[in-house]
Amino acid sequence: MDKLNDRFSTTMLTIALYVVAIAYLFPIVWLLLSSLKTGGELFSFPLSILPENPTLENYTYSWNTMDFMKYFINTMFVAVTTTVLTVLASATCGYALAKYKYKWLNVFLICMLATTMLPTEVIMTPTFSVILNLGLYDNLAGLIIPSINTATGIFMFRQYFLTVPNDLIESARIDGANEGRIFFNMMLPIAKPVVITLAIFSFQWRWNDYIWPLLVVSDPDNYTVQIALRSIVGADNIDWVLLLASSIISLVPMFIIFIVFQRYIMDTSATSGLKG
Known part of the structure; x- marks a missing residue:
């Protein structure tokens, strides 16, 4: 009985840990995936988590537009x-x-x-x-x-x-x-x-x-x-x-x-x- 209770407690704590981890990671993952979307896809309806046509051009555009080296140095x-x-x-x-x-x-x-x-x-x-x-x-x-x-x-x-x-x-x-x-x-x-x-x-x-x-x-x-x-x-x-x-x-x-x-x-x- 004690082993069963210990296993149940461990399982419940593990599930709670995964739930908390997902709650913290979900906004970050959404931000990362959204940064790979085009401007039109960001506001498409219905919203989708995964980008249909992922692109890295957004990062190139951002790096060329923002003076990141100056801001990073500061x-x-x-x-x-x-x-x-x-x-x-x-x-x-x-x-x-x-x-x-x-x-x-x-x-x-x-x-x-x-x-x-x-x-x-x-x-x-x-x-x-x-x-x-x-x-x-x-x-x-x-x-x-x-x-x-x-x-x-x-x-x-x-x-x-x-x-x-x-x-x-x-x-x-x-x-x-x-x-x-x-x-x-x-x-x-x-x-x-x-x-x-x-x-x-x-x-x-x-x-x-x-x-x-x-x-x-x-x-x-x-x-x-x-x-x-x-x-x-x-x-x-x-x-x-x-x-x-x-x-x-x-x-x-x-x-x-x-x-x-x-x-x-x-x-x-x-x-x-x-x-x-």
């Missing part, structure tokens, strides 16, 4: 720079919160976590005022600086560093290592799973960011990919063929990042020698 610069700075800032702050024993650090941690309860829209106005006063409006630096600190990244590193034995750090100090060397040569390499996980998340956040670049950037030469896609939508009409193909092209870098680094996400085997 977005890549913002995403990579912000990711590197976010990882360093989060790691150093998380290490301090985990290993330094000062009462005011707990207060700082509570205040920091409290910021996660605030919607992003609440802090946009004061942040925009700061960026404007600093002369960073319509500048890629205005996209990077406000995005460096993230409570999520700091909390991830803090929780990870709490699992590292204090004896390991004390041994390094006895051997004459200073705090900078302990952090960069020992603690940061140990936290490789968290570094890669946060780097992937941060890169994804910045690559897909839309609202903040829409507020800060007005010069088309500084457009990121998402703002460039928004510029396709006109007041009177929308070039759906261009929009759909361009949207697929914009997803390619994120897809490559996921394929390359997915096996590194929270690789717990990297910490097996420290726990116990």
